Structure formats: structure tokens, C-alpha cells
Amino acid sequence: MENNQSNAPADAVSEAVIANEKAIHEPLFHVVKRDAMPWYKSWGIRIAAVVLAMLVVALFGFVLTKNDPIAIYRVMIDGAFGTENRIWSLLLDTALLLGVALAVTPAFKMRFWNIGAEGQVLMGGLICAACMLKLGDKMSTGLLLLVMVVASMLAGAIWGLIPAFFKAYWNANETLFTLMMNYIATSIVSCYCYIWSGGGSGRVGIINRKTKIGWLPNLGSHTQTLNIVIILVLTVILFIYLRYSKHGYEISVVGESENTARYIGINVKKVILRTMLLSGALCGLIGMLLVSGTNHTVATSTAGGRGFTAIMVSWLAKFNPLYMILTSFLIVFLQKGSKEISTIFGLNDAIGDIVSGIVIFFVIGSEFFINYKLMLRTKKSGKEEK
Amino acid sequence: MKEENPVSDPTKVTSNAPAIELRGITKTFGSVVANNNVNLLVNRGEILSILGENGSGKTTLMNMISGIYFPDKGQIFIDGQEVLIRSPKDAFKYRIGMIHQHFKLVDLFTATENIVLGLEDGRKYDLAAYGKEIAAICEQYGFVIDLNKKIYNMSVSEKQTVEIIKVLYRGADILILDEPTAVLTPQETETLFAVLRRMREAGKSIIIITHKLHEVLSISNRVSVLCKGQYIGTVNTAETNESELTEMMVGKKISLNIHRSEPKGVEDRLVVDNLRCVDREGLPVLKGISFTAKSGEILGIAGIAGSGQRELLEAIAGLQPLTEGTITYNNPTSGKAENLRDKTPTQIRELGVRLSFVPEDRLGMGLVGNMDIVDNMMLRSYRKGPLGFLNRKPPATLADTIISDLEVVTPSSKTPVRRLSGGNVQKVLVGREIASAPTVFMAAYPVRGLDINSSFTIYNLLNEQKEKGVAVIFVGEDLDVLLELCDRILVIGSGAVTGVVDARTVTKEQVGLLMTKTAQEGGTEDGE
Numbered sequence: 024m025e026n027n028q029s030n031a032p033a034d035a036v037s038e039a040v041i042a043n044e045k046a047i048h049e050p051l052f053h054v055v056k057r058d059a060m061p062w063y064k065s066w067g068i069r070i071a072a073v074v075l076a077m078l079v080v081a082l083f084g085f086v087l088t089k090n091d092p093i094a095i096y097r098v099m100i101d102g103a104f105g106t107e108n109r110i111w112s113l114l115l116d117t118a119l120l121l122g123v124a125l126a127v128t129p130a131f132k133m134r135f136w137n138i139g140a141e142g143q144v145l146m147g148g149l150i151c152a153a154c155m156l157k158l159g160d161k162m163s164t165g166l167l168l169l170v171m172v173v174a175s176m177l178a179g180a181i182w183g184l185i186p187a188f189f190k191a192y193w194n195a196n197e198t199l200f201t202l203m204m205n206y207i208a209t210s211i212v213s214c215y216c217y218i219w220s221g222g223g224s225g226r227v228g229i230i231n232r233k234t235k236i237g238w239l240p241n242l243g244s245h246t247q248t249l250n251i252v253i254i255l256v257l258t259v260i261l262f263i264y265l266r267y268s269k270h271g272y273e274i275s276v277v278g279e280s281e282n283t284a285r286y287i288g289i290n291v292k293k294v295i296l297r298t299m300l301l302s303g304a305l306c307g308l309i310g311m312l313l314v315s316g317t318n319h320t321v322a323t324s325t326a327g328g329r330g331f332t333a334i335m336v337s338w339l340a341k342f343n344p345l346y347m348i349l350t351s352f353l354i355v356f357l358q359k360g361s362k363e364i365s366t367i368f369g370l371n372d373a374i375g376d377i378v379s380g381i382v383i384f385f386v387i388g389s390e391f392f393i394n395y396k397l398m399l400r401t402k403k404s405g406k407e408e409k
Numbered sequence: 410m411k412e413e414n415p416v417s418d419p420t421k422v423t424s425n426a427p428a429i430e431l432r433g434i435t436k437t438f439g440s441v442v443a444n445n446n447v448n449l450l451v452n453r454g455e456i457l458s459i460l461g462e463n464g465s466g467k468t469t470l471m472n473m474i475s476g477i478y479f480p481d482k483g484q485i486f487i488d489g490q491e492v493l494i495r496s497p498k499d500a501f502k503y504r505i506g507m508i509h510q511h512f513k514l515v516d517l518f519t520a521t522e523n524i525v526l527g528l529e530d531g532r533k534y535d536l537a538a539y540g541k542e543i544a545a546i547c548e549q550y551g552f553v554i555d556l557n558k559k560i561y562n563m564s565v566s567e568k569q570t571v572e573i574i575k576v577l578y579r580g581a582d583i584l585i586l587d588e589p590t591a592v593l594t595p596q597e598t599e600t601l602f603a604v605l606r607r608m609r610e611a612g613k614s615i616i617i618i619t620h621k622l623h624e625v626l627s628i629s630n631r632v633s634v635l636c637k638g639q640y641i642g643t644v645n646t647a648e649t650n651e652s653e654l655t656e657m658m659v660g661k662k663i664s665l666n667i668h669r670s671e672p673k674g675v676e677d678r679l680v681v682d683n684l685r686c687v688d689r690e691g692l693p694v695l696k697g698i699s700f701t702a703k704s705g706e707i708l709g710i711a712g713i714a715g716s717g718q719r720e721l722l723e724a725i726a727g728l729q730p731l732t733e734g735t736i737t738y739n740n741p742t743s744g745k746a747e748n749l750r751d752k753t754p755t756q757i758r759e760l761g762v763r764l765s766f767v768p769e770d771r772l773g774m775g776l777v778g779n780m781d782i783v784d785n786m787m788l789r790s791y792r793k794g795p796l797g798f799l800n801r802k803p804p805a806t807l808a809d810t811i812i813s814d815l816e817v818v819t820p821s822s823k824t825p826v827r828r829l830s831g832g833n834v835q836k837v838l839v840g841r842e843i844a845s846a847p848t849v850f851m852a853a854y855p856v857r858g859l860d861i862n863s864s865f866t867i868y869n870l871l872n873e874q875k876e877k878g879v880a881v882i883f884v885g886e887d888l889d890v891l892l893e894l895c896d897r898i899l900v901i902g903s904g905a906v907t908g909v910v911d912a913r914t915v916t917k918e919q920v921g922l923l924m925t926k927t928a929q930e931g932g933t934e935d936g937e
Contacts, residue, residue, distance in 0.1 A: 267799055268797050268799065269791055276780075279780065280772075280777055280778075282770070282773055283777050286766070286768065288727075288753060
């Protein structure tokens with residue numbers, strides 16, 4: 024300690040630094056990738072995440088409304104299943120969301136981040152409305168419906184092909200490209216809404232309200248049934264396409280490793296174009312179902328954000344069309360249930376988003392714990408934490 | 410109370426302690442020992458070369474000094490004081506600067522902007538003032554560079570200069586250069602060495618990794634040699650020569666007792682002539698490679714990693730565009746000679762060329778990690794399914810056959826290959842490639858990362874192919890294996906052939922010397 028004055032503080036500092044270093048030999052915890060996990064364990068973690076999320080939602084609801092958490096849940100369930108109409112609306116919305124999710128899935132499996140489903144759906148819907156307006160009196164109902172299906176799918180396909188083309192030939196970023204295509208689609212739709220409304224309100228209104236020309240026919244007593252059936256059939260077809268067809272196999276190979284695809288002689292450009300053609304066409308078809316089978320009108324809000332929510336549905340289901348039935352149901356249930364909470368308890372509309380957000384946060388978070396584990400710093404190799 | 414001066418104040422360093430010393434450093438990755446008990450010492454005002462073959466652990470060692478990895482065992486001393494380097498930030502604190510092989514610069518910024526980027530000195534961001542200081546450094550060490558030039562306008566050598574100035578400006582006293590000459594022309598190398606010598610005179614400690622022996626001899630004071638993760642020793646450059654260094658680097662000849670039969674039914678199967686190609690930056694990668702692969706023999710390809718081996722095999726497989734050259738395949742069934750250049754893998758297959766290829770990057774190119782064994786088997790055969798659908802039965806049978814024949818350790822054929830160990834992944838890949846009954850079989854580093862038993866399984870498979878009359882091309886890194894397994898060895902250095910030797914008579918040192926020949930002396934295409 025009897026060093027000369029000028030050196031002493033520096034010494035003390037460096038000593039402290041060194042002492043500190045000795046203590047923090049290792050970081051507090053580090054993340055390690057897990058090996059395979061049996062299915063029951065991974066599903067256990069997922070269920071635990073949902074339960075945990077529900078507890079947080081209950082706590083959150085209790086803080087805001089001072090109501091019994093059970094009552095909050097009851098309101099949620101009531102909002103989704105309360106009346107026959109609500110159940111039908113729940114099923115229809117699930118089906119439509121599922122439809123868009125199915126449409127984006129082939130692209131996503133190929134790691135082509137198509138976030139332009141919104142625009143592709145809109146374009147399909149717009150063309151469908153155009154057919155209903157302009158061709159309604161020129162052909163038989165059957166033919167008209169056929170033309171509507173083909174034209175809508177074509178419109179969606181073109182909207183999807185444009186970014187795919189630029190991606191395949193110049194490696195343009197598909198995320199930005201498809202996103203921007205959404206805005207173009209929205210503008211085109213609002214432009215036509217203005218024209219078709221006669222330059223007035225900008226609202227098209229119900230198309231062919233009296234004649235119901237170009238409306239998707241009812242199956243049984245309910246208007247929604249045909250929509251639901253079409254989308255369920257689509258789910259099965261897409262499941263088979265992705266799992267058992269050569270195209271589906273090529274999509275997986277291109278998505279997993281473009282180098283491997285090239286190595287075995289897959290034409291990567293062709294697969295990108297073909298897959299986006301399919302993805303866009305399916306979006307267009309959903310647009311047609313929305314206009315002809317559900318809303319009977321077109322507006323910039325026709326897709327209603329489904330193009331984006333569908334990404335989550337598809338992802339949460341790990342791109343498996345059958346699981347998507349579950350995930351789209353979960354999300355629509357949350358939307359309907361939390362909307363009811365905000366109505367009943369007189370809260371802001373944003374409450375619905377918050378509740379969905381909490382649940383989805385936990386569900387996505389659980390995937391982290393399925394794939395990785397945290398190793399805490401200990402003397403030995405470290406202990407596992409969920 | 411402390412005799413040593415604080416590290417944070419380098420101007421006071423007067424002691425004779427070495428600038429940096431490593432004692433007993435060990436680092437393992439899973440079961441692979443990258444560094445085992447390595448000792449290293451660099452004094453002030455000294456250039457130390459680190460020499461070693463591929464996979465000898467040089468880069469791992471440097472990454473531990475620069476804070477990218479943390480050693481499992483061992484101590485690091487800076488100026489005689491033990492230190493812990495847990496992050497690149499710590500390394501910087503101890504005035505260690507690393508110049509990586511791949512530059513880390515912002516293309517749209519100028520040299521000066523890149524150099525001061527991320528600096529936390531609390532000063533005002535005044536480019537002119539910084540520019541003056543940087544210019545002073547350039548003058549001191551003799552760097553010739555336009556500091557206002559944007560990176561994207563710069564040549565590789567200029568970018569490297571910026572990287573070096575960057576670490577110097579940040580006050581590095583210990584500089585690590587990872588293969589700095591690999592991307593430079595001989596003239597640029599000379600300029601770099603002149604700068605390094607000036608830095609040495611200014612008292613800096615420099616560690617340089619290189620494969621080129623003549624460079625080692627011309628630049629360094631001392632040479633440390635690593636071999637397969639082991640520290641072999643350090644010699645003074647003045648007291649050594651190329652052959653002694655080669656001997657240290659390649660190690661003693663180890664007999665592996667790999668079975669080798671005499672080639673039978675030898676005929677020219679694949680004739681490669683004057684192949685040339687360039688990389689993304691337009692720099693030449695293959696500089697006129699010519700050779701002949703014959704049926705019934707194993708042709709080994711030896712060379713320092715990155716000398717063009719990958720591009721060569723990919724060119725033959727139809728994956729690498731060429732600027733010049735021909736690849737002629739003599740079809741044994743039709744007797745026709747086909748030119749494979751500029752053909753896609755599908756077109757090559759449609760010509761009836763049975764070419765199998767085990768690429769270096771197994772999971773990134775040969776297989777799909779997230780798919781199960783059956784689906785990976787299907788990669789070669791999925792087109793045979795009925796209509797648009799897949800037929801998983803033949804690949805499932807093939808998967809079961811390979812699992813039992815090659816003793817692949819896996820829970821089932823439905824396990825994603827990513828979950829298998831390296832050796833088993835390789836057995837799956839080699840098994841699939843052999844199943845297509847090839848006439849040319851190419852394998853790049855097929856035993857890399859494999860244990861002894863798996864390696865021998867692979868050698869036996871290659872020998873079987875050879876005995877069946879297949880032309881086998883084997884790119885290897887272990888000279889012992891190349892010498893015992895192959896019939897002929899083609900040695901390449903910096904994208905050019907430096908020699909073709911008979912594997913039965915050549916010595917390890919001869920191959921080692923051919924490998925470390927540089928383009929300027931070894932540019933010829935006819936070796937022996």
C-alpha cells in the first residue's frame with residue numbers, strides 16, 4: 024500500500040477489476056439447444072403455457088374490472104358460444120382465417136415470407152365483385168360462379184407471382200415486396216369502390232341484393248355452410264399436397280436448403296414461381312368466398328387483417344394444415360371472447376388485442392422452451408430449467 | 410503491493426514479461442478436441458507465425474485470445490498478469506486486435522467512418538479530427554490508402570488495410586492476422602509484410618496465421634506449430650527450414666493399415682481440362698485445373714482448405730459455372746464421350762452419366778437436416794413416384810438396408826438426420842450415393858469429424874466402389890489417409906495443380922511441400 028501516490032488509485036481499480044473477473048467466471052445462464060423431446064412432453068409444455076396464460080389473463084382482468092376471474096372466463100365463452108348465431112359466426116370466421124392460413128402455408132414452407140396475403144385476398148375479392156356487377160346478367164348462374172372462381176384465383180395468383188418473379192430472378196426481398204403489394208391492392212380496391220358507388224360515398228353496398236346473382240348458394244339452411252365445407256375440403260387437399268406430392272416434397276427441400284435442392288437438380292426458380300402461383304391463387308379463392316359467400320360486397324376492409332393473422336395461424340401449427348384447424352380456432356375464439364369482455368365490462372376495444380397478445384405470447388414462448396433449455400451457472404454442468 | 414504495472418496503462422510496461430502467453434489451453438467442442446494443452450508465447454516487437462494443417466486448431470486458438478471462445482482449461486497472461494478474456498470487448502481492453510479472414514466493414518461508409526465506427530471515447534463526432542489522427546497512423550506505418558474512399562470501391566487489399574488501421578487506431582498492441590495473404594497478390598503481400606515489419610519495429614506483437622512456408626520464413630521471428638490440436642513446438646525462424654517445418658506440421662507417418670488393392674480395368678473415365686472459374690468478387694478460384702480420373706482407381710485430391718477443391722467438385726457436378734475448360738465423361742455403356750460443362754445436375758443425369766457426389770457440407774447440401782432418413786433417401790429418387798405423388802416404399806426399403814448394412818445408429822428410419830451423429834449422417838449420405846450405382850464417385854472430406862470406426866467404414870465403401878470399377882475422387886485433408894487409400898494424388902494449391910504423385914511411393918513431406926507451394930511457383934499444371 025505504500026506505493027507512490029499517483030499509482031495507487033490505478034492499482035486499486037485494476038485490482039477490483041481482476042477480483043470482479045474472478046467472481047464472474049461464467050455468465051449467469053446460457054441457452055442450450057435441446058435434443059429431441061417426446062411428443063407428450065412438448066405438448067405438456069404447450070398446455071402449461073396456455074394455462075399460465077389464462078392465469079395471467081385472469082389476473083389482468085381482475086385488476087381492470089375487479090371481477091371474479093371465473094366470471095371473466097364465462098363472459099369470454101359466452102361471447103364465442105353464447106347463441107346459435109355466435110357459434111355460426113365463430114365457425115365461419117375460423118374457416119375463413121383457416122383458408123387464408125392454408126393459402127400462405129406452401130409459401131412459408133418454402134421459406135418465402137409471403138406477407139402479402141392481404142393484398143392477394145383483396146385482389147381476388149375485387150375481381151369477384153367485378154364479375155358479379157358486370158357479368159351478372161350475361162350468363163347462367165353456374166357459369167358465372169365458375170368464371171368468378173377462375174377470375175379471382177387468377178387475380179390472386181398474379182398478385183403473388185409478381186414478387187415471386189423478382190425473388191426468383193433477382194433475389195428481391197419478398198417480405199418488403201409482398202407488403203408493398205398490399206398497399207397497391209388496397210388503393211386499387213378503394214379506387215374501384217369509388218367508381219362503383221357512382222362517385223359518391225365510396226361504399227359499394229350489397230351487390231345484387233334482390234337478385235342474389237353471383238351469391239354463393241346455401242348448403243342446407245345456413246349461408247355459411249358451403250364456405251366451411253369448401254375450406255375443410257381445401258385443408259385435406261393441402262395436407263395431402265404438402266405431405267404426399269412431389270411438389271410438396273420439392274417445396275420442403277427448397278425451403279430447408281436451396282443448396283440441396285440445386286444439388287439434386289431441382290429447378291429452384293420454377294418451384295418458387297409455382298408455389299407462389301398456388302399461394303396467390305388460394306388467397307384469391309378466399310377473397311372470392313369473402314365477397315360472394317360472406318359479405319356480398321367489397322371494401323378495403325374485406326380481408327380484415329386475416330392476411331396477417333393467418334401467418335400466425337400457420338406458424339403456430341408448424342405449417343401442418345390439420346393443426347391449423349386448432350390454431351385458427353384458438354385465435355378466433357380469443358378475438359370473439361375478448362371483444363365480449365370489453366363490451367360487457369365497458370372497456371376499451373384494445374382489451375381484446377391485449378388478451379390475444381398475452382395468450383399468443385405464452386404459446387410462442389413455450390416453443391422456445393421446447394427447443395432450448397436454460398443452463399444456470401452452477402459448480403457442475405448446470406441444472407435444467409423449464 | 411503489485412509489482413506488475415496495471416494492464417490498463419501500457420505506456421508503463423517496462424518489464425520483460427512476454428506480451429502474451431498462453432499456458433495449457435484446452436478447448437473441446439463436444440467430443441472433438443480442437444486444442445489440447447497448447448502453450449504459446451509472443452514477446453513485444455516480435456512476429457510469431459502459427460503453422461498447421463487444416464483442422465489443427467489455429468483459428469480456435471486465436472478465437473480464444475480475441476474473446477470469441479472461452480477456453481475450457483488453461484491460463485492467459487498479458488504482460489505477465491493472468492487475465493480472463495470473455496468477450497471481444499475484454500480482448501480490446503487488453504489491446505488485442507484481430508483481423509479476420511472475412512472483413513467486417515460497412516460497405517457504404519468511407520475508410521475513416523469504418524475506423525471510428527462504434528468508438529466510445531466520449532469525444533465529439535468530428536470526422537476531420539479523426540481523419541488527421543488516422544492519417545498520422547498511416548504515415549507512421551507506411552499505409553497507402555485514401556481514407557475518404559468508400560469500402561465498396563475498394564480492392565480486397567485496401568479493405569484489409571482498413572481493418573489493420575482500425576485495430577491500430579484503437580490502440581492494439583497485439584495483432585492477430587488470420588491468413589492475411591490468402592486473398593492477396595504477391596505484390597500486395599510484400600506491401601503488407603513491409604507494414605508488418607514496421608509495426609514490429611514500433612514494438613507491436615504480431616501473430617500471423619499462414620499456410621505458406623516461404624512467407625513464414627520471410628516474415629516471422631519464431632514459428633509455433635500445431636498438429637491436430639496438439640502443440641508440437643516453437644522454433645526460431647533463423648534456425649529452421651522448409652522441410653523441418655513441413656515435418657513438424659504433417660507429423661510422423663502413422664500407419665493406418667487401410668486395405669489397398671491394385672487398380673483393375675483402368676480406363677479414362679473423366680477427363681478434366683483447363684477448368685477456370687471465379688468467385689462472387691470476380692477473383693479466380695480455379696486457375697486452369699486439368700486431370701484425369703480413371704475407372705478402378707482412387708484419385709486423391711490434397712491441398713490446403715479453400716484452394717479450390719469445393720469449386721472443382723461442384724463444377725463437375727454441374728453446380729459451379731465455369732469461365733473456361735471442358736469436362737469430358739467417357740460413357741462405359743455407350744462408349745460416347747460427353748461434355749458435362751454448363752449442364753445442370755438434371756441434364757447430366759439425363760445423359761446417362763451416373764455421377765455420385767458426397768459434398769463437403771453434408772447437412773447443407775447433401776441432405777436435408779430436418780427430414781427423416783427415408784425422405785433423405787428419396788432426394789435422388791422422388792421423381793420416380795406415380796403421377797404427381799411420392800412413393801415412399803423404395804426409399805424406406807433403401808433406408809432400412811443402409812441402416813442395417815452400414816450400422817447406422819438411429820432410433821428409426823423416421824428420425825430427422827439432423828439428430829444423428831456426424832458419422833451416422835455421413836453413412837446415410839454415402840449409402841444413398843452408392844445406391845445409385847455410380848460410375849464416378851466424388852467425395853469431399855467424407856471422414857471429417859468421424860470417429861475411427863466410421864472412418865474405416867467409409868474407406869471400405871470407397872475401396873468397394875473402386876473394385877467395382879468406379880472412378881473414385883477423394884478430397885481429403887489427412888495426408889496419412891490420402892497416402893494409404895489412394896492410387897494417385899493430385900495436389901492443388903491456390904486453385905492450380907502443383908503436382909500429381911503416385912500415392913504408393915510419395916512421402917508425406919513431399920505432398921506437404923507441394924501443398925504449401927504458392928501460385929507463383931506452382932502455377933504449372935504438370936506436376937511430376
